[in-house]
Amino acid sequence: MRSALIAVGLVFGVVGCAGAQRVPPTGQLVDSQVTIRQAEEAGASAVPDAAQHLQWAQEQTEGARRLLEQNRRDEAALFLQRAAADAELALALAREAPARAEADRVLQQVQRLQQSTVQ
Numbered sequence: 001m002r003s004a005l006i007a008v009g010l011v012f013g014v015v016g017c018a019g020a021q022r023v024p025p026t027g028q029l030v031d032s033q034v035t036i037r038q039a040e041e042a043g044a045s046a047v048p049d050a051a052q053h054l055q056w057a058q059e060q061t062e063g064a065r066r067l068l069e070q071n072r073r074d075e076a077a078l079f080l081q082r083a084a085a086d087a088e089l090a091l092a093l094a095r096e097a098p099a100r101a102e103a104d105r106v107l108q109q110v111q112r113l114q115q116s117t118v119q
Helices: 002-022 026-041 048-069 073-118
Strands: none
Touching: 026 048, 026 073, 048 073
16 A cells, blocks of 8 residues: 555656646746846846856757757756856846945055155
8 A cells, every 4th residue: 555655656656747848938938038137237238257157048048948948958057057157147247346346446545645654
């Protein structure tokens, strides 16, 4: 009896996993598009490293769309995972750039003050 219950549980688990993979990854597509848009609005195209990741995210998203049209959902989901990662990195790099520039400016001021104090 116990082994029968385990077998039934395994069957439901496998069916559940298979069913989850058959659903189009439209949520992932929307998420990556939103993050790409956020990165663009944050100025990612003006920051070289961020611009590269933004471009990769856009390419991966477009590739995922083509795969979805071919009903290759599993591959599309992988493309979208990479797109999301690149878009998030582009966003983070775009947000970091102004903070880094300000930190560099303040550091230069401190160094000038130190030099003037020493002289």
